[in-house]
Amino acid sequence: MLDDPDPPVRRAAAWLFAVADRAGAEQLLTAPVDQLGAPDPVARLALAEALLVRGGDGLAERLRTDADPAVRLRATPAPEGEAVLEDLDAAGTRIGGPGSGVTWRIGTVWGDDPAAAPALPTLRAAAEQSVRVPTYLGDRDEEMHEDERLTAAVRNTLRRIDGLRRKGPGSGGETA
Structure with a gap:
């Protein structure tokens, strides 16, 4: 195989x-x-x-x-x-790897990838408003914890995107 x-x-x-x-x-x-x-x-x-x-x-x-x-x-x-x-x-x-849907093109990290650009305003709005993602875990406390975890992950992702854009290639910030 x-x-x-x-x-x-x-x-x-x-x-x-x-x-x-x-x-x-x-x-x-x-x-x-x-x-x-x-x-x-x-x-x-x-x-x-x-x-x-x-x-x-x-x-x-x-x-x-x-x-x-x-x-x-x-x-x-x-x-x-x-x-x-x-x-x-x-x-x-x-x-x-083929089939994984993850790709890399030099410059994508620092530029506005046209495919990703429409999603950023939605991500920012979700992070600002702490939008609830419908989940059913059988326990309200677990559901609230999962919402908080997802919101934190979205905020962290946005911070990294913003950090990479500020640093950009050639500025010594390639490792953010």
């Missing part, structure tokens, strides 16, 4: 393999990429994500020097400096 022609299938298979056989998945991930039977970049990134989520035994430290920029980014908890921009640019749309 790791060699399926469909990237989302390879990605899902890599996650399943990492859960079923951690040692085998780690061995496959850390083997030379030019070795016969080595996973393609899509499956390799998915293996890295699945193994890193589960933690363990210094894998993150070893992957921070990986040849694949997308794997390096996944293994680094708080990437900093110009190397991050180079890795992001090199990783391109693979950063989220």
